[in-house]
Each structure stands twice: as structure tokens, then as C-alpha cells.
Amino acid sequence: MVEKAALKGIKILEIGDQLTQFAGKLLADMGAEVIKVEPKEGLPSRSIGPFYKDTPDKNGSLYFWNYNTSKKSITLQIETKEGQENIIQLLNDADVILEGNKPGLMKEWGLDYDSLSKKFPTLVYCSITPFGQEGPWSQYQSSDIAQLALGGIMAVTGYDDIPDAPPIAPTGGQSYHLAGYFAAMGIVSALLYRDLKNQGQFIDISVHDCVTVSTEMSLPYWIYQREHVIRQTGRHALPNRSVRWNLKCKDDKYILVLNTYLDTKRWKSLVSWLSSYQLEEDLADERYVDDKYRAQRMEHVTDVLERFCIHFDSEYIYHTAQSIGLPWAPVRAPEDMIHDKHLSEDRNVFASVHHPELNESFTYPGAPYKFHETPWDISKRPPLLGEHNEEYSINLKTSNLSN
Template sequence: MTPYEGLRVVEIAGDPGAEYTGKLLADMGADVVKVEPPEGSPTRRIGPFAKDDEGPDTSLTFWFYNGGKRSARLDWTGSDRAVFDGLVEGADVLLSGLRPAELAAAGLDHDRLLEAHPWVVVLSVTPFGLTGPWADYRSSDLVALAAGGPLMSCGYDDHSIPPIRPGGNQGFHTAASFAHTGLLLALLERGRSGRGQLVDVSMHESLAVTVELANPYWFYPRVLVRRQTCRHAQPVPTQPALFRCADDRWIYFALILADQKPWQALLAWMEEQGLAADLVAPEYGDLEYRQRNFDHVQEVIECFFLLQDSATAYHEGQRRGLPIGPVNALEEVLDDEHLRARGFFQEVDLGDGRSGLFPASPYRFSEFTGPPPRRAPRLGEHTTQILDEVRGTHA
């Protein structure tokens, strides 16, 4: 049994925020029917494309955000509206990524839909929510990160360089995570009351509460944080945490000078290698002295890591209880021994005689069987099947 076995979801979404929400549900066994217009979802036209063969069924972006779903190609705002209504009638969840103007243009009214289908949970995931002066504004991952605040904390020590967008569609994924949580709460309430409801998720608001230390520093001491290279934004600069190793790779080592235990562990390690230099002097046991001589401490640590390869630094540091990790390129993650041991990347049949590696779900359940990752549907692949199901329901 899978966690969402038996959960029927109808998805009308064209951006990664709502689509990723649907993927999270499909990954755990929900039957997610993606209703696409005749030309297909907009994400089918976003590259990169498999083998550089541009087409509606080769977008790697679409593959990632729509794995495990079924595709119904319908003119759902026009001639196929009755089919769409039939789909919603048999669903538990309607997942929508449409802004208010788009809803109106499609003739879709959430209040009327809930009145007609009181059991359905309508999950709306939009850039700015369904109300307010920005409700119909367009957005993107970068726009959302900028307007919501996180972007200001991302970048380099050199503040003549503008803020830098973090990779990986983090804005869309943050909104999807909040949407998933909101849906679970609505489903729990439906279990008590027997009624669905509208869950209105704003990507803008999701990011406005996801600015790490910036909010509490401003709310309480009223100070602004400053972005730093590869470390958390703080009101005052902290010591650099990236160190180059002998194999020309980098590690991240978050040494907090005020924490005596990791300082002693690092010092013992350096002493064993004969590389502690003058840091073994008694005065360095005093925190205030270490902080005053921070630049020198940093130089000695940099030399220490330059004389060993990154794998040794990583594993030996972790053995000693130090927060050290390698800075992997994305392609190197595919060869990560820990992910490989847990079977995170799995071969998926692409439906054309080929297969490819896909990331599996990060969840591990003792009482559930998580389904393996599944490929994204080809445009309209399940239209006939879904039409037959709707007709059978109303026969």
C-alpha cells in the first residue's frame, strides 16, 4: 500500500510550482490526472531537451515535474468542459495553478465548484494568491525569490556584485512544499467534517516566511543581515567556510570559533598531522584571543586543508565529529556512494525502449511501500483511458 493510494487528483497547472505539488502526490501513489490543453502544458516547451530533440515529449523540465502522472489532452475550457466536470466530480482534489484572471477566462469559479462538489479539496498554488492587489501579477522563480526576500541574502562577500539567484527552482519548490502541507491539513479536516475546502497558497507568502535569519534579526534587534559567500547571511561578517584541498576540490567546513568542542577536535587533528603551527599556544585556548586573531587562524586552517585531498578531509573530519562536507558538482551527485547505497537514483523505463536514471522519493516508510519513480506521460497519452473512465462513472 502506498501513502496516497486511492487519492484522485485532477491537475490544471502550467508552471513548476503547481506541477511540483502534483508530482509530490504522484510520487506517493496518488492518481494525478494532468489535464492539458491541445497544445500541451507550457513546461513541455521548456528545455533542456533529451538528445537536443525539441518536442512536446522530450522536455527534461516536463519529465521532472510530471513524473508518475497521467495526461489527458482536452479542450477543457470549451468543447470538453463536460468531460472536465466529470473528472472533478470523481476527484478528491482539484490542483490549480491558475491566477484569478485565468480562472475567470476559463469560466471556473472555486466557490461554485465547491458548492457543486462539496467533497473536493481545491488546492490553488499561484504566484501571489487569489486575492490582493498583485493576485494577477505574473511571476517566475527569480521574481518570486526577489519579491519575497530570500534573494537579498544570496550572493557574495563583495556587495558591488548584485544578489545571486540560488539554483534549482527553490521558489517554486518552497511553494509546493507549503501546498502539500496545506492539502494534508484540508484532507484531515475533510475526514472529520466530510467537506472539502479551498486551500489558497501564495508563492510570494511562502517565500516571505522563508528568509532564514533575515526576519528574526529585523523583527527583534532591527538589524539587517548581509549576504556572504557560501555561508548564512549575518549582521556582521563571519569567517569564510570554503577551503580548497590538494586535489583542487573544495570542502565546506563550518567552524564556529565560540564552540570549544569542535575547536579542540580540529586542533587535535592538525597536531596529529604536524600542521597546527602556533595554534597550540595556550593563548589560543581563549575565545577572545582566537577572535582577535581570526585572520591568522583562517590562514593556518587553509594551509592544513591544502595539504590533503577532499575525500580524506571529508571522511576524517566527519569521523572526528566536525561539520565538513564536499562541494559536489551536480554530475558528481550521481556517483555519491551514500545515495547509491540507499538506491536514490533508479532506472526508469521511458516507454520507447530506452531507460534513464531518475531521482526517487527521499521518504522511507516502515509501513508504506513507496512506488518507484515513473516517467512523465506523453502528451495526451491517457486521454482515451480517462474518457472511458468518465463515461463509465456516468453510465
């Protein structure tokens, strides 16, 4: 572990699975000691594929690996009296509880904030639930796709060039990631407050809230103009239809041609670039320098750019456009990101993590931020199920622990 890690010395009990795992990872990779509390059979996420060498195994889920770096794992039966006593023992030197259970369940176990804060007044307690601790939806079931639908993201994501195209759900657990980021920020803020006031607090994170406030412009347009935005292919959802941005290149990849921010200098640079290949068509006409004239003919401008882009590979279009100040970018696949030298070499965005039990190292997503004084670090690979039972056997009744 990095000696100057931002959260070194902070101990967190993570009593949750998919709702808490990303927040726990963010905090663990910043140096916190995150102890993942699991049932004897392991958390459900350990059974989510794909798996190492395609062999289902509690310790081989690549999904679990991704979200649980730098953490520790203990197994206990939290629904039993002994298990609850073990949690309280661990809290004697813990700073934070991060939990993602159904509202009311922690109270049934005597492990809710109101009960624990009497004995541990400086405890920071963060609960992540689908719809919050209170309200008519608090007991509703949920999933990532349900949250994206209810929160408004699916309504503004999709295609306008396919007849009757349905809403599209972004992939990758976006709603859980949003909640994880907000939870991690909330916990760090609460720890700072605790350091100033010597007082803990309860943080109520609703995934639904997190998604709803992250829908870009759809809410402001409705609140202030009573207008619905329109789903548009690869573009911002707006009340009006904008000109298409995604154009195919010679290598069959797409380039995002952002036609906004075209001041006089950029426009002339763009036309000069097209002219160097005799592909400018009529865009060299001086009338196109005028914003209003050009805006009225932007469909035609895009047609010309489309005929230009198909002559060249996307990487050439990308780097040349950027060199003249145009905010254009290729639409990349995951493998493109891995091989991007800017990310892999210049920014060191990916991390190599060693798994000693497999005698192999694997490439993981790396730091989402760079702190020069308190650096981020994946201190260890994800824990094996119950790997740290023995480490905490001094404080825990070993009869309730199993590997």
C-alpha cells in the same frame, strides 16, 4: 504502484503547469492518481529543454520528465463549454483539484471552488498563484527570479569577497519548489480534515508568501533589531561579518569548514589532527582552548586551516573531519552526488525509471522522504501528451480529446 502507498485511492486533477507540477509530482509519487489536464498542443513546459538526444519534442523534454513522474495526461480544451463539462464529469470521483491559473480564470470557466463545492462539498481545491487570489498584486505577472528578488532571498545571497558584487539568485526554480512543498503539505492536511469532518476546503497558495517565510534570519533580525543582514560568500547572511568558511583543497574543490560548535574536545581533536602533519603552527598554544581567546583570533585560525586544507583532497578532509565530530562538508557538483555511494547505494536516493517507448531506463531523483509503512515510488515514467485520453473516454467526450 506500491500497494500500501500513502495516497493510494486519491484522485487529483492537476490543471496547471510550472506552478503546480512539483506539488503534483510529490503527490503522484506517494500513490495518488494525478491526471494532468493539458491543452491540445501540450503545456508550455513540454517545450523547455534540454531534450532527449537534443531533439526538441513534446514528449522529450527532460525538464518535463523531471516534474511529471507517475502522472497521467489527458488533452482537452478547458476554455470551451465541452471541456468544462468534461472536468466536472471527472470530478464525480475525484478528491482534489490542483490548479495554477491566473486568479479569476477558473471562475470565468465555472470551475472555481465556490461553484464546484456546491456540487462537490468534500472537494479539496488548491490554487497556486504568484501573489494569491486577492490583494493589489494578485494580477501581477511573475517568474522564479522575480519571486526570489521580491521575497528577499536574493538580497541575502551573494558574495562579500568581490567588490560591488550584486545579489545572486539561487538556481533550479527554488520559489516554485517551495510553493510545491507547501501545497503538497496543505493538500494532505486538508484530506485528513476531510476524513474527520467530511468537508472539503479551499487552499490559497501564494508563491510570494512561501518565499518570504523562507528567508532564514533576515526577517527576525529586522523585526527585532532593525538590522539588515549582509550577503556573505557561502555563509549565513548576518548583521556582522563572519569568518570565511570555504577553503580550497588540493583537488581544487572547496571544503566548508564550519568553525562554530568548537567545544574543547573538538578543538583539541582538530589540533591533534593538524599536529600529526606538523601543520598546526601556533594553534597548539593552550590559550586557544579558551573560546573567547580563539574567537578573537578566528581569522588567523582560518588562515592556518586554509594552509592545512590545500595539502589534501576534499574527500579526505571531509571524512576525517566528520570522524572527529566536526560539521565540515565538501562543496559538491551534481556529478559528485550521483557517484556518492551513501546516496546511491546506502540510501537509494536515485531511482531508475523505464521509458518503454524508448526501450531505455533513466536515473531520476528519488524519494525526498522514506516512509516504511507507506513507501514512496515512481510508478511510471512521465506521460506522453494525451496518453491517457482513451482510458478516460468513458467519462469524457472523445471529440474534445486528441493525441
